[in-house]
Amino acid sequence: MRLDFKPIGILGGMGPQATILLQQRILDAVSADDDNAHIPLMIDMNPQIPSRLDYLLDGGEVDPAPTIIKMAKRLEIMGAKALAMPCNTAHHFAPQICDAVKIPLLHMVDEAVQNALDLVPNRMQKIGILASPATDDINLFHEAFAPYEVECIYPTIRDEMLSSIRNIKANGVQKVDKETLIAGAINCKNQGAEALIIGCSEFSLIADVVQNILPSLDTLDTLVEEMVRFSIEPKT
Secondary structure: OOOOOEEEEEEEOOOOHHHHHHHHHHHHHHOOOOHHHHOOOOEEEEEOOOOOHHHHHHOOOOOHHHHHHHHHHHHHHHHHOOEEEOOOHHHHHHHHHHHOOOOOOOOOHHHHHHOOOOOOOOOEEEEEEOOHHHHHOOOOHHHHHHHHHOOOOOOOOOHHHHHHHHHHHHHHHEEEEEEEEHHHHHHHHHOOOOEEOOOOOOOOHHHHHHHOOEEEEEHHHHHHHHHHHHHHOOOO
């Protein structure tokens, strides 16, 4: 029986389905014979966080960072020993979050990059990014891969990808969203991508549809692995 796991605070609601999916994958990742063998989570499910897409893509006036920072501070006060944020785009605000609290943010994008380097046997030159166009505009994955000289390739069907993300947030997964993700993956492959990153937690809901197109990695899975590792490692 384990009662000494370190609790993790989840900055949730971006979007709600992605936060629930994260919880389910954490449950599935832990071998437990009773309730107390699971990882303790503190979840701030706040769908009222101002839209990251509106702010970063459309020049929206409402900055999401102050709301996310308030959540981070609240989770720290509650006793969280680390933070996790199941939204790739929101990692644009990671430096501000880290400056505001004394506990670490388990950085989904940075961890995913490390794992993605092993997706192909030889040194990878190009990787396809199936994510919000906002992550392209803010160079989120570009900067993370730059030290390894890996070029990030985004689908040229930018509007369709963004529309699908918004549709999943509003209506849940539809057939057209799966078709769009497949088309995006093939588009990246045709541009020379050797592997894929599913870099949007809405697309994590349907990541399985692109598994046979190229070697792929879901950033949400990487976050789950890092959360489990952090929580169960001995306290110092």
